[in-house]
Amino acid sequence: MIQVFILLGAAAAMIVVDSLSRKVGIREGGGIFASMALFSTLILLWVEASKPPQVTTYRVFGSESPLTASLKLDPLSLYLSMIFCGIGLAASIYSIRYMELERETGLDRYYLLLLTLVAGMIGVTLANDFFTLYVFWELMAISSYSLVSFRKWSWEAVEAGFKYLLMSSIGSLMALLGIALLYGLTGSLGFDVLKAALASGRSPAAHLSLALIMIGFGVTAAIVPFHSWLPDAHPAAPTPISAVLSGVVIKTGVYAMLWSLFKVFTPQVYGFGWIIMGLGALTMTFANITAIMQSDIKRFLAYSSIANIGYIITGMGIAAHVAANYSGEFRIVALALAGSLLHILNHALGKGLSFLSAGCYIVRAGTREISSLGGIGLKMPATTTSLGIGLLNLAGIPPLSGFWSKLFIASAGLGILSDISLIAVTAVFILNSILAAGYYLWFLQRIVFKRGAGGYSSEINEAPASMLAPLIALAATSILITIMLNPVIDFIQSALGVLLG
Amino acid sequence: MMGPHELYFTASLILIIIGIYAVMSKRHIVKIVIGLELLTLGVNLAIATTGLRIIDGVSHVDALAQSMVAISMAIGAAIAALALSLAINIYRHYGTFDVRKLRRLRW
Numbered sequence: 001m002i003q004v005f006i007l008l009g010a011a012a013a014m015i016v017v018d019s020l021s022r023k024v025g026i027r028e029g030g031g032i033f034a035s036m037a038l039f040s041t042l043i044l045l046w047v048e049a050s051k052p053p054q055v056t057t058y059r060v061f062g063s064e065s066p067l068t069a070s071l072k073l074d075p076l077s078l079y080l081s082m083i084f085c086g087i088g089l090a091a092s093i094y095s096i097r098y099m100e101l102e103r104e105t106g107l108d109r110y111y112l113l114l115l116t117l118v119a120g121m122i123g124v125t126l127a128n129d130f131f132t133l134y135v136f137w138e139l140m141a142i143s144s145y146s147l148v149s150f151r152k153w154s155w156e157a158v159e160a161g162f163k164y165l166l167m168s169s170i171g172s173l174m175a176l177l178g179i180a181l182l183y184g185l186t187g188s189l190g191f192d193v194l195k196a197a198l199a200s201g202r203s204p205a206a207h208l209s210l211a212l213i214m215i216g217f218g219v220t221a222a223i224v225p226f227h228s229w230l231p232d233a234h235p236a237a238p239t240p241i242s243a244v245l246s247g248v249v250i251k252t253g254v255y256a257m258l259w260s261l262f263k264v265f266t267p268q269v270y271g272f273g274w275i276i277m278g279l280g281a282l283t284m285t286f287a288n289i290t291a292i293m294q295s296d297i298k299r300f301l302a303y304s305s306i307a308n309i310g311y312i313i314t315g316m317g318i319a320a321h322v323a324a325n326y327s328g329e330f331r332i333v334a335l336a337l338a339g340s341l342l343h344i345l346n347h348a349l350g351k352g353l354s355f356l357s358a359g360c361y362i363v364r365a366g367t368r369e370i371s372s373l374g375g376i377g378l379k380m381p382a383t384t385t386s387l388g389i390g391l392l393n394l395a396g397i398p399p400l401s402g403f404w405s406k407l408f409i410a411s412a413g414l415g416i417l418s419d420i421s422l423i424a425v426t427a428v429f430i431l432n433s434i435l436a437a438g439y440y441l442w443f444l445q446r447i448v449f450k451r452g453a454g455g456y457s458s459e460i461n462e463a464p465a466s467m468l469a470p471l472i473a474l475a476a477t478s479i480l481i482t483i484m485l486n487p488v489i490d491f492i493q494s495a496l497g498v499l500l501g
Numbered sequence: 502m503m504g505p506h507e508l509y510f511t512a513s514l515i516l517i518i519i520g521i522y523a524v525m526s527k528r529h530i531v532k533i534v535i536g537l538e539l540l541t542l543g544v545n546l547a548i549a550t551t552g553l554r555i556i557d558g559v560s561h562v563d564a565l566a567q568s569m570v571a572i573s574m575a576i577g578a579a580i581a582a583l584a585l586s587l588a589i590n591i592y593r594h595y596g597t598f599d600v601r602k603l604r605r606l607r608w
Binding site for chain 2: 131134135138142145146149152155158159161162165166169170173176177180181183184187
């Protein structure tokens with residue numbers, strides 16, 4: 001609750017802080033201030049998370065339950081907001097040197113937008129009714145449009161920003177139309193009231209509103225028919241922002257879908273599990289095949305993000321399908337959702353690491369082409385080690401936690417052997433995971449071992465220390481989570497308790 | 502006989518359809534932004550309509566729906582401002598407002 005307001009307050013103070021610190025001669029004042037705000041938010045979230053799990057709601061305005069804007073704090077929103085805030089913090093520390101090396105200007109606005117972006121994402125997870133969710137959603141969306149087109153001197157950023165704005169705001173408006181229909185149907189937007197009202201019976205209007213909400217949030221989550229803005233928008237942003245957008249912003253779309261599917265539209269009443277499952281399978285297959293053909297390192301990583309969204313959506317779809325059709329199989333539902341939630345964490349860490357490492361190469365070599373970056377890995381060993389950990393985590397190589405999240409989803413999919421559609425989707429999932437592991441390793445060996453083709457000067461140094469620090473911290477977190485998987489799984493289980501009741 | 506709800510919902514649907522048509526088919530960037538605004542107006546009208554209650558022939562207005570429309574209009578204005586500023590920057594790069602000229606991004 002107070003976490004959002006720290007970030008918003010810091011964003012409001014940013015312009016003053018930046019100009020004051022420039023007056024006393026500290027150019028990095030804005031970046032340091034933003035990192036401090038994000039760090040204190042992360043600490044506050046950590047304090048909340050270490051208490052025993054509970055659900056608290058806060059009323060913002062309005063009198064009684066149906067006529068109110070309210071926020072909640074539960075293990076699920078804590079889990080996600082800690083991921084969002086952590087990646088935001090890493091990107092903010094990384095930006096301090098990166099933006100200086102890339103000679104970007106207007107840094108006070110840059111950090112202001114970064115803070116409102118993270119505040120919007122945390123607000124989405126904290127919202128307890130649809131309209132509050134929508135307001136924070138748009139806070140996040142407008143900040144990310146501006147950040148994508150931040151480098152407005154380049155045609156790529158402006159064009160990608162306009163495409164992103166157009167597609168994403170139409171999507172948000174569709175979701176808002178769905179929300180308006182829900183309000184007309186039930187006279188309330190609080191999640192608890194909606195769930196109770198919608199579980200009693202199905203109506204065409206409720207189905208229409210479900211479809212509109214799924215399309216709307218699906219555009220931000222980049223599921224396949226609505227994904228085409230992502231491979232343009234994410235590479236066009238400054239690299240730390242690419243890490244935030246690819247690592248966590250699309251996860252808010254996944255969260256909004258997950259929450260509307262399980263907490264508003266009961267899967268047992270509205271049988272939509274197979275649609276979500278099919279969309280997930282389509283998303284990962286399309287994105288994995290397209291990712292292989294990319295020659296630009298940031299576009300490659302962006303397509304791999306779409307593929308990973310496919311895995312998470314598939315886990316959700318399997319859970320919804322099993323919950324709708326097999327009432328006794330509660331364990332499989334929980335397993336599939338635990339896999340999805342754990343994969344949200346793994347992908348955020350892995351994609352944050354890979355984008356931030358790619359940024360180090362781009363700064364030193366001055367190019368984004370994978371073919372001209374060949375062999376650069378050996379010259380920057382610390383960066384390459386972090387990139388390796390991130391990619392191996394994404395590829396799901398066994399000891400790392402990325403393996404366990406994929407294993408959870410796959411074993412949930414194989415839980416009911418008599419269901420052909422589940423088996424088919426799980427087969428597609430496993431094939432895609434193997435394909436993805438293959439091209440991550442191929443990509444890694446090109447960066448590290450390929451010789452001769454270097455389009456960069458031969459004297460390349462390691463990236464500066466303040467850019468390496470967030471990389472090493474994220475890599476250490478990946479390994480720490482692998483070693484201490486049990487407490488993480490316990491926390492995810494308490495989050496599942498919120499989701500499944 | 503159409504009641505006020507049906508009338509307003511039909512109007513909002515027409516606005517939404519015109520908006521989507523304009524975004525899809527127009528080539529001038531400012532016209533696309535106008536289409537986006539029409540879409541926003543249609544959705545806002547739909548929200549306002551859901552707040553209309555007719556009890557014993559007297560129409561009452563739901564305050565929450567009204568406040569939601571006000572907030573949503575503010576958000577729509579922010580998005581329109583951003584879209585127009587991007588349109589200016591596109592003009593600076595390409596010297597045209599024709600959206601067909603900006604196809605430099607690949608699949």
